[in-house]
Amino acid sequence: GRRGITTRIIGGIDLALLDFKAKLSNIPAHKLLGGYTESVRAYIAGGYYEDGKGLKELGMEMEENLKLGATAVKMKIGGISINEDVERVKTVRETVGDKIDIMVDANCAYNLNQAIKIADKIEKYDIFWFEEPLLPDDYNGYKILSSKSSIPIATGENEYTKFGFKELIEKNGATIIQPDALIMGGATEFMKVASFAETHHLEIAPHGNQNVHIQLLCAIPNGLILEYYVGNTDPLWGQIYQNDLKLKNGMVSPPDVPGLGLEIKETNLEKYRVI
Known part of the structure; x- marks a missing residue:
């Protein structure tokens, strides 16, 4: 990662200790951390670029997501021309209808002018959020983009410490904050960022790692939505854990077992x- 492996190692240790303490207490981790809710909304992440995947195939993927119970879907942008991506966004909106939320994720693909341009073009498709449009350290760019676009800006998966989140939040760089406990030092640091975001009336939508983040999201009052991957995105995911999360009517619940449930x-x- 951009800041090395240290906070990732700390995160693994921190989460292992949380799991251990919750198991000693014989309660799920989210209840140990506060137990704010027993279920959260989730979106299906996908819409990736693939060889041979055109607009028709993209639409078919989104139709399948709806069959799985999705009320929100995320798709990639930033890998092809702006006009081509606008057509992809249009296709997804036409496929899912106007009652399903759509997120777009650029993975830091744009400079500021490009981000403003595509945000303006896709605004009419009622985008739920525009994720990681710029490089993670471009806090001033995020501030400008947030002020110029009506689409909520989401970012944070590449922040490794609470200090980076502090600068991002204080500069009004994003509306939706996306910490990743596995990257930034575990549940301890995640909860600090969530609390700081709450004081600025901002919501949390964690990055990836759904089996861990379901516990943390259910423990905070400003949790917005969980990133959810289905089996066709990562075929190994459903094979690894005994307590795999199930999407039902757009919602997921943490496993009712002690610890993290991993x-x-x-x-x-x-x-x-x-070996």
């Missing part, structure tokens, strides 16, 4: 072992 299906991993 129990591994060891037998399913046997065929992948190299």
